Amino acid sequence: MSTASVVVEYHEEPDKSDGDSKLYRALTLSNGLRAMLISDSYIDEPSIHRTSRESLNSSTENFNGKLAACAVLVGVGSFSEPQQYQGLAHFVEHMIFMGSEKFPVENEFDSFVTKSGGFSNAHTENEETCFYFELDQSHLDRGMDLFMNLMKAPLMLPDAMSRERSAVQSEFEQTHMRDEVRRDQILASLASEGYPHGTFSWGNYKTLKEGVDDSSLHKEIHKFWRDHYGSNRMVVALQAQLSLDELEELLVRHCADIPTSQQNSIDVSQLNYQKAFRKQFYRDVFLVQPVEDVCKLEMTWVLPPMKDFYRSKPDMFISQLIGYEGDGSLCAYLRHRLWCISVVAGVAGSSFDSNSIYSLFNICIYLSDDGFDHLDEVLEATFAAKTLNEDDSNTIITNYYQIGPSDLKMECIMDLVELIVEEPFFNQLRTQEQLGYSLGIHQRIGYGVLAFLITINTQETKHRADYVEQRIEAFRSRMAELVSQMSDTEFKSIRETLISGKKLGDTSLDEEVLRNWSEIVTKEYFFNRIEAQIQVLSNLTKEDVLNFLNDNDKNNLRKLSVQVVGNHNQTSNSTAQASRSGSLSDLLDDGQDDMAYETDSAKPMTEKIKLEFLGESDDPSSIKDIYAFKKDLYVFPVFNTNPNIAKKS
Numbered sequence: 001m002s003t004a005s006v007v008v009e010y011h012e013e014p015d016k017s018d019g020d021s022k023l024y025r026a027l028t029l030s031n032g033l034r035a036m037l038i039s040d041s042y043i044d045e046p047s048i049h050r051t052s053r054e055s056l057n058s059s060t061e062n063f064n065g066k067l068a069a070c071a072v073l074v075g076v077g078s079f080s081e082p083q084q085y086q087g088l089a090h091f092v093e094h095m096i097f098m099g100s101e102k103f104p105v106e107n108e109f110d111s112f113v114t115k116s117g118g119f120s121n122a123h124t125e126n127e128e129t130c131f132y133f134e135l136d137q138s139h140l141d142r143g144m145d146l147f148m149n150l151m152k153a154p155l156m157l158p159d160a161m162s163r164e165r166s167a168v169q170s171e172f173e174q175t176h177m178r179d180e181v182r183r184d185q186i187l188a189s190l191a192s193e194g195y196p197h198g199t200f201s202w203g204n205y206k207t208l209k210e211g212v213d214d215s216s217l218h219k220e221i222h223k224f225w226r227d228h229y230g231s232n233r234m235v236v237a238l239q240a241q242l243s244l245d246e247l248e249e250l251l252v253r254h255c256a257d258i259p260t261s262q263q264n265s266i267d268v269s270q271l272n273y274q275k276a277f278r279k280q281f282y283r284d285v286f287l288v289q290p291v292e293d294v295c296k297l298e299m300t301w302v303l304p305p306m307k308d309f310y311r312s313k314p315d316m317f318i319s320q321l322i323g324y325e326g327d328g329s330l331c332a333y334l335r336h337r338l339w340c341i342s343v344v345a346g347v348a349g350s351s352f353d354s355n356s357i358y359s360l361f362n363i364c365i366y367l368s369d370d371g372f373d374h375l376d377e378v379l380e381a382t383f384a385a386k387t388l389n390e391d392d393s394n395t396i397i398t399n400y401y402q403i404g405p406s407d408l409k410m411e412c413i414m415d416l417v418e419l420i421v422e423e424p425f426f427n428q429l430r431t432q433e434q435l436g437y438s439l440g441i442h443q444r445i446g447y448g449v450l451a452f453l454i455t456i457n458t459q460e461t462k463h464r465a466d467y468v469e470q471r472i473e474a475f476r477s478r479m480a481e482l483v484s485q486m487s488d489t490e491f492k493s494i495r496e497t498l499i500s501g502k503k504l505g506d507t508s509l510d511e512e513v514l515r516n517w518s519e520i521v522t523k524e525y526f527f528n529r530i531e532a533q534i535q536v537l538s539n540l541t542k543e544d545v546l547n548f549l550n551d552n553d554k555n556n557l558r559k560l561s562v563q564v565v566g567n568h569n570q571t572s573n574s575t576a577q578a579s580r581s582g583s584l585s586d587l588l589d590d591g592q593d594d595m596a597y598e599t600d601s602a603k604p605m606t607e608k609i610k611l612e613f614l615g616e617s618d619d620p621s622s623i624k625d626i627y628a629f630k631k632d633l634y635v636f637p638v639f640n641t642n643p644n645i646a647k648k649s
């Protein structure tokens with residue numbers, strides 16, 4: 001089959017980072033199957049198999065060290081399973097692997113993949129089922145043949161059903177003792193009538209065996225496969241060290257004849273997140289005896305689906321504010337009273353927590369015994385923090401000053417500058433000007449490019465964002481002056497402080513791991529960075545620092561100011577709630593008020609969390625379109641700050 005007759009559309013090449021040398025091609029076939037081809041061909045071959053001639057004998061010739069990977073995402077999951085067969089979607093995922101018309105031997109695909117140095121697996125979510133495998137590239141063609149035939153015409157024979165049912169049962173037995181799985185199932189039991197998330201998506205003997213007629217179940221799994229496992233509902237990703245054309249040829253040969261399905265994916269457009277759970281969800285408190293040795297308080301809010309907001313991620317913003325551990329945070333407040341160990345907040349990644357109908361925002365507080373005894377006060381503090389967020393006056397401004405490709409000397413100079421200006425920075429902006437209690441100045445190296453950041457968290461009701469930005473800039477312009485005002489003795493003493501700090505080494509295993517791991521992630525492998533810095537620092541003079549700052553200010557000043565601006569007009573209501581003391585039942589009443597407000601009010605949550613770009617539209621210095629702005633930028637190549645590794649340019 002020629003590929004030209006089968007490919008109906010080539011899509012725009014996806015955005016990728018400059019450090020990514022892989023090639024991508026996105027396309028749609030005539031049967032509606034969408035695919036992403038990823039060519040690794042320009043990555044250097046691993047040398048492990050070339051070290052000695054002996055290793056190229058017959059036992060290793062099957063494995064040339066190049067791995068290929070393939071995944072099929074089918075747009076169906078437990079949301080589509082019939083009420084009377086809970087766990088059916090998961091069961092079908094298992095049955096698919098039990099042989100195809102062309103390759104009828106059970107588990108033939110699995111054993112082939114294992115023998116070819118790879119692995120395969122699958123998982124079922126609420127709206128998606130994903131199958132994937134990885135194997136030595138020389139076996140990719142046959143692997144795809146075996147795999148795609150499971151998609152095209154799986155046997156799913158009656159006598160395989162009992163074996164796979166026990167597999168599903170044993171998975172259930174392994175997971176049902178996990179607290180988060182049990183929590184999901186409690187919440188699922190509170191789903192409203194007619195909403196698909198009320199299902200028991202794991203499945204077990206109780207839902208797939210007891211009182212279930214095997215021939216009906218057999219008919220049901222084939223119907224489920226026919227209805228949903230169509231090429232028009234599939235996305236394939238294929239990655240190997242082959243050219244894009246070779247990958248396309250493989251894709252077309254193995255996937256162009258996958259049949260389409262008649263049914264479309266489940267329509268959730270009429271379902272509303274505000275009605276997704278019954279009243280009991282908002283009213284009741286569940287006291288659960290945990291399996292793990294842990295004491296925690298969980299509060300869950302139902303939000304609109306966050307994937308509609310994936311570009312702006314408002315939930316991440318709220319989770320940062322609530323999960324923040326610094327001064328003035330909920331966590332700091334509770335820890336100070338020895339009531340909590342940690343606070344975790346956000347929308348979790350599982351499809352029960354976030355799907356096309358709703359997203360669940362969860363605040364989880366790990367309590368001490370004492371915290372459990374003060375549950376009322378813990379709840380009160382949490383609701384106060386949450387209310388502040390709804391009517392949030394918090395403004396966060398980060399000015400990013402880009403310096404350019406970094407080297408060891410610049411890194412050390414900026415370390416010194418940070419230490420020199422830190423105290424005047426706090427004294428000026430926090431103590432004297434009272435711009436905010438949370439502020440900081442830090443250097444940052446990203447992809448070898450050095451910058452420093454100044455961040456201030458303030459309240460819009462106290463100081464407007466524009467004003468705070470001006471004050472940051474005023475301080476920044478005085479940094480060189482602050483250095484020049486130092487006596488030589490002061491300079492040397494600060495330099496010694498920095499050096500002895502670095503000589504202390506890592507204070508915990510965590511710190512050591514993170515430091516080394518970041519060298520691996522950035523591919524700099526500069527594991528003796530600190531020793532090298534100490535060497536450079538010992539020879540740095542005040543003039544070096546001064547020349548660097550002056551030169552940067554004159555010739556190289558680049559600033560990006562990112563401002564998240566809070567609500568200027570704080571309502572009296574939220575202030576009252578935040579300061580009022582209340583009992584557990586009062587607070588739960590508040591929770592219900594919130595819910596009533598969301599249900600009845602003309603202003604749904606989707607509007608409350610809308611992202612709005614501020615600034616004058618004709619002002620060239622403010623960014624109205626982030627993507628257009630980013631496209632226009634000159635991008636530095638990836639630099640390596642490790643002097644032992646030759647610089648790319």
Ligand SMILES: [Zn+2]
Nearest residue numbers: 090094168171
């Ligand atoms: Zn499974």
